[in-house]
Every structure is written in C-alpha cells, then in structure tokens.
Amino acid sequence: xxxxxxxxxxxxxxxxxxxxxxxxxxxxxxxxxxxxxxxxxxxxxxxxxxxxxxxxxxxxxxxxxxxxxxxxxxxxxxxxxxxxxxxxxxxxxxxxxxxxxxxxxxxxxxxxxxxxxxxxxxxxxxxxxxxxxxxxxxx
Amino acid sequence: xxxxxxxxxxxxxxxxxxxxxxxxxxxxxxxxxxxxxxxxxxxxxxxxxxxxxxxxxxxxxxxxxxxxxxxxxxxxxxxxxxxxxxxxxxxxxxxxxxxxxxxxxxxxxxxxxxxxxxxxxxxxxxxxxxxxxxxxxxx
Numbered sequence: 001x002x003x004x005x006x007x008x009x010x011x012x013x014x015x016x017x018x019x020x021x022x023x024x025x026x027x028x029x030x031x032x033x034x035x036x037x038x039x040x041x042x043x044x045x046x047x048x049x050x051x052x053x054x055x056x057x058x059x060x061x062x063x064x065x066x067x068x069x070x071x072x073x074x075x076x077x078x079x080x081x082x083x084x085x086x087x088x089x090x091x092x093x094x095x096x097x098x099x100x101x102x103x104x105x106x107x108x109x110x111x112x113x114x115x116x117x118x119x120x121x122x123x124x125x126x127x128x129x130x131x132x133x134x135x136x137x138x139x
Numbered sequence: 140x141x142x143x144x145x146x147x148x149x150x151x152x153x154x155x156x157x158x159x160x161x162x163x164x165x166x167x168x169x170x171x172x173x174x175x176x177x178x179x180x181x182x183x184x185x186x187x188x189x190x191x192x193x194x195x196x197x198x199x200x201x202x203x204x205x206x207x208x209x210x211x212x213x214x215x216x217x218x219x220x221x222x223x224x225x226x227x228x229x230x231x232x233x234x235x236x237x238x239x240x241x242x243x244x245x246x247x248x249x250x251x252x253x254x255x256x257x258x259x260x261x262x263x264x265x266x267x268x269x270x271x272x273x274x275x276x277x278x
Contacts, residue, residue: 016252019274021262032171032236034182041180043173046236058264092257093250097171097185099258111232113155118231119238123160125197135158 006051009095016093023054024096030066033098035110038087041101044110045118047076049098061086063100081106145190148234155232162193163235169205172237174249177226180240183249184257186215188237200225202239220245 009015009024025031030048037044049057053064053073063084067074077083084102091098104110111118121136148154148163164170169187176183188196192203192212202223206213216222223241230237243249250257260275 021260021275032185034173034185036180036182041175041182043175043180043182043238046171046173046231058262089262090258091260091262092185093252093254093259094257097257099182113232115232118233118236119229120232121160121230123197123228123230136160 006054012094015095021091022095023051023091023098024094025051026096030068031096031098033063033065033100035063035084035100035102038101038103043117043119044084044102044104047074054098057086057100058089063102077106080109080112082109084110145193151233154234160230161234162190162230162237163233164190165235169207170235170237172202172204172239174202174223174239174241177240177242181256182258183223183241183243183255186213193237196225196239197228202241216245219248219251221248223249 007020007022009022010018015022015024023031029050032046033049034046035044036042047065048068049064050066053066056064056073056075063076063086065074065076083105084100085105086100086102088101089098109116111120113120124135146159146161148161149157154161154163162170168189171185172188173185174183175181186204187207188203189205192205195203195212195214202215202225204213204215222244223239224244225239225241227240228237248255250259263274
C-alpha cells in the first residue's frame with residue numbers, strides 16, 4: 001500500500017542541509033512523530049511511524065502511526081473518529097523525528113483517554129514532606 | 140549523581156490515571172522528550188533522556204539528555220551556552236514520552252545548526268514533474 005520509497009540517510013552534513021527528505025528510522029524501523037495543534041502549536045501526542053505509516057500519512061493527509069503494542073498500522077481515529085488532518089509535516093536536523101501540525105476532527109480530542117492532549121499531567125516534586133518521589137498536579 | 144529513583148510502571152489503567160510519576164523507559168532505558176518554547180509552544184527539538192538525565196533535569200531545572208551518538212549524558216548548552224531552563228515538565232498517558240516547556244537562554248537557539256528550532260524543514264511532495272520523492276521547502 002505504501003508507494004513512497006524513502007532514500008537512505010546520507011552523511012550527517014547532508015542530512016542537515018540537503019533538500020531531500022531521507023527519514024532516518026531506528027533499528028525497529030520507527031521514528032517518533034510529535035503532533036501539535038496546527039492553529040495553536042499545543043502539543044497533543046507523540047507516536048511512532050514506520051515507513052508504511054509515513055507513506056500513508058503523506059498519501060492521505062491523515063496521520064497514520066505504527067502501534068508498537070498491537071504491532072500494526074494504526075490510522076489515528078479509525079475507531080474513535082478523531083482523525084488528525086495533517087496541515088504540515090516537518091522533520092528535524094537529523095531527520096530522525098517528525099513534527100506534524102494537524103487539525104483535530106471528530107470530538108476534537110487526541111488522547112485515547114478522552115482528553116484533548118495526551119500531555120495532561122504535570123510532573124512536580126513533592127513538597128509536603130511525603131516520601132521522596134514525583135507526583136502529578138492537575139493540568 | 141542521579142538521586143531520584145523512578146518507580147517501575149504499574150498496570151496500564153494506573154499508568155494513565157495514577158498520581159505517581161512512573162516513567163516508562165524503552166529497552167535502551169530511554170524515552171523521548173519534546174522541548175517546546177514555554178511562552179509560545181513552538182516546538183524546538185526532540186531528544187532522549189535516560190533515568191539519570193531525567194533526574195539531573197529535575198534536580199537542576201536545566202534540560203539534560205542522553206546523547207545516543209556519543210553514549211553519554213548531555214547537558215544541553217554545556218558548550219554552546221544555549222541552556223534550556225525547564226519551566227514545566229509533563230508526561231503523556233502512557234508515561235513513555237516527556238514534554239518540556241522551556242526557556243531558551245544564551246543565543247536563543249535550540250538547534251546545533253544554529254537555528255532556533257530543529258524543525259526547520261517542511262516536507263512536501265514534489266510537484267514539478269521531477270522524479271518521485273519528497274523535498275524540503277523553506278521554513
């Protein structure tokens with residue numbers, strides 16, 4: 001189904017400055033993709049793409065990922081209806097991470113827990129004399 | 140040097156709703172950390188933390204990562220002066236990714252190429268009848 005063949009990454013200097021997209025997948029054939037709201041830049045989620053899900057994302061304009069827990073292609077929103085429409089895709093200097101600026105459709109939530117963003121918890125050091133550790137505070 | 144001991148991740152439901160931070164490191168002992176500008180949410184970079192760099196980040200308020208290429212702890216800005224001051228740290232539903240809202244210090248650039256953000260290239264399909272592939276357009 002994937003029709004885009006991604007060339008292998010070139011030397012480091014070329015990776016950073018070349019005009020050709022040569023995504024650098026890890027040893028599992030994956031790279032992380034950060035999704036942010038296209039309008040506000042609010043971070044929504046982080047998931048992984050393999051070459052096929054990346055090609056599907058480019059071909060359809062809808063975010064597809066590789067589900068590491070289910071070991072299968074995962075069209076985001078396939079069951080929930082909360083499809084991510086990709087407005088823009090960027091990669092980073094090393095071409096081993098992606099940034100998707102996306103519009104949320106459906107119920108407007110990106111997280112499977114029903115929250116808008118997966119990043120709903122702030123990590124804070126405990127300050128109440130409780131046992132050492134880190135707790136979450138409310139969003 | 141790391142003084143924070145992170146508890147192991149609990150069952151999935153507890154991972155998502157519990158009040159205790161139990162970061163879920165991958166088989167290499169790493170998790171991805173997305174850094175965004177604290178004021179604007181502009182995505183700046185993605186790097187990896189192990190338990191020690193995470194503990195150092197929490198202890199110092201300055202972003203530390205694990206350099207996979209150099210296989211060592213990397214205090215961001217140690218040589219460039221472009222330290223990332225962490226304003227807030229979040230984790231996601233699965234606790235296997237971090238989001239840092241940070242202030243850029245020094246020259247105000249996060250990318251080692253001298254650009255503010257590592258995500259300086261937009262991926263676009265070629266439309267000029269050139270060989271099939273994906274190219275970058277300017278930022």
